[in-house]
Amino acid sequence: MEDKICIITGANSGIGKATALGLAKVNATIVMLCRNKEAGEIAQKEIIEESGNKKIDLLLCDLSSQEQIRSFVDEFKQKYQNLNVLINNAGVMASKRKLSVDGFEMNFAVNHLAPFLLTNLLLDMLKMSAPSRIINVSSGAHKMAKIDFDDLQSENKKHRLFRVYGVSKLALMLFSYELSRKLDGTGVTVNTVHPGVANTNLGRDMSKFGRRFGKLFFKNPEKGAETSIFLASSPEVEGITGKYYIKKQQQESSNESYNEDYAKRLWEISAILTKL
Numbered sequence: 001m002e003d004k005i006c007i008i009t010g011a012n013s014g015i016g017k018a019t020a021l022g023l024a025k026v027n028a029t030i031v032m033l034c035r036n037k038e039a040g041e042i043a044q045k046e047i048i049e050e051s052g053n054k055k056i057d058l059l060l061c062d063l064s065s066q067e068q069i070r071s072f073v074d075e076f077k078q079k080y081q082n083l084n085v086l087i088n089n090a091g092v093m094a095s096k097r098k099l100s101v102d103g104f105e106m107n108f109a110v111n112h113l114a115p116f117l118l119t120n121l122l123l124d125m126l127k128m129s130a131p132s133r134i135i136n137v138s139s140g141a142h143k144m145a146k147i148d149f150d151d152l153q154s155e156n157k158k159h160r161l162f163r164v165y166g167v168s169k170l171a172l173m174l175f176s177y178e179l180s181r182k183l184d185g186t187g188v189t190v191n192t193v194h195p196g197v198a199n200t201n202l203g204r205d206m207s208k209f210g211r212r213f214g215k216l217f218f219k220n221p222e223k224g225a226e227t228s229i230f231l232a233s234s235p236e237v238e239g240i241t242g243k244y245y246i247k248k249q250q251q252e253s254s255n256e257s258y259n260e261d262y263a264k265r266l267w268e269i270s271a272i273l274t275k276l
């Protein structure tokens with residue numbers, strides 16, 4: 001991965017940090033996109049120390065703000081000429097209904113609209129740097145969800161965590177498949193990942209019992225990062241696009257995630273919501 005430039009969102013914690021460390025160890029240049037300066041700097045220092053790789057950069061951005069996403073892209077493009085790997089890893093599981101600064105339901109804003117906007121703004125660079133790879137960290141929770149185009153922001157229903165989170169991840173799946181079709185022939189691939197259930201900070205809103213249970217029974221973040229690292233770096237997946245991976249193996253995602261009409265409709269709506 002020498003000479004490869006990788007952006008990893010949410011690289012200060014959990015699976016994103018483990019992914020950054022794994023790719024740092026194979027000598028990639030890592031740009032950590034994090035929202036919290038202090039947490040980002042602590043993780044950056046740890047990754048440099050543990051990998052011996054000094055090419056670990058930190059750029060700040062809160063992905064719930066579209067203005068900050070646009071500033072991040074401007075800053076990145078001023079500093080770097082290439083982008084070989086984009087890992088949309090950051091995610092939230094907001095258990096109470098919250099709105100982003102742009103007025104969107106938080107799970108939908110961070111888990112779908114943010115990767116939609118960030119990726120689209122970086123597409124020119126990804127194409128110029130081809131062959132290049134986009135990896136979207138989704139979740140098996142997308143299988144529990146149904147898209148309701150009349151209520152994408154989950155305004156009209158009770159805020160049930162796994163339904164709202166699942167919808168945001170289903171939207172990410174639909175976006176990823178549509179993007180892979182649009183990028184056919186460009187040398188830019190797009191694949192999605194379910195990292196498995198890992199003990200990270202994702203469940204910070206859960207009960208004490210839930211978090212203790214997680215510590216005992218869930219896999220560690222390093223295991224959770226293996227498929228993202230594989231998709232970012234392995235020659236085995238060169239040219240493969242539009243697939244869903246679990247434990248480094250291609251798997252079927254939900255029937256609804258393959259609905260091309262839904263994917264086109266969602267793309268149009270997301271483009272309006274992000275003013276693309």
Ligand SMILES: NC(=O)c1ccc[n+]([C@@H]2O[C@H](COP(=O)([O-])OP(=O)(O)OC[C@H]3O[C@@H](n4cnc5c(N)ncnc54)[C@H](OP(=O)(O)O)[C@@H]3O)[C@@H](O)[C@H]2O)c1
Nearest residue numbers: 010013014015035062063064090091139197198200201202
């Ligand atoms: N853990 C699991 O069992 C599991 C299962 C399926 C899918 N996933 C997916 O895996 C990905 C990584 O999650 P994780 O489990 O490693 O959780 P985590 O430890 O909570 O890490 C999530 C990362 O995303 C960042 N993030 C959240 N909101 C952000 C925002 N508005 N702007 C910028 N960064 C933001 C967090 O930053 P802060 O540290 O500042 O909050 C953190 O760095 C997520 O997409 C998640 O949905 C996880």
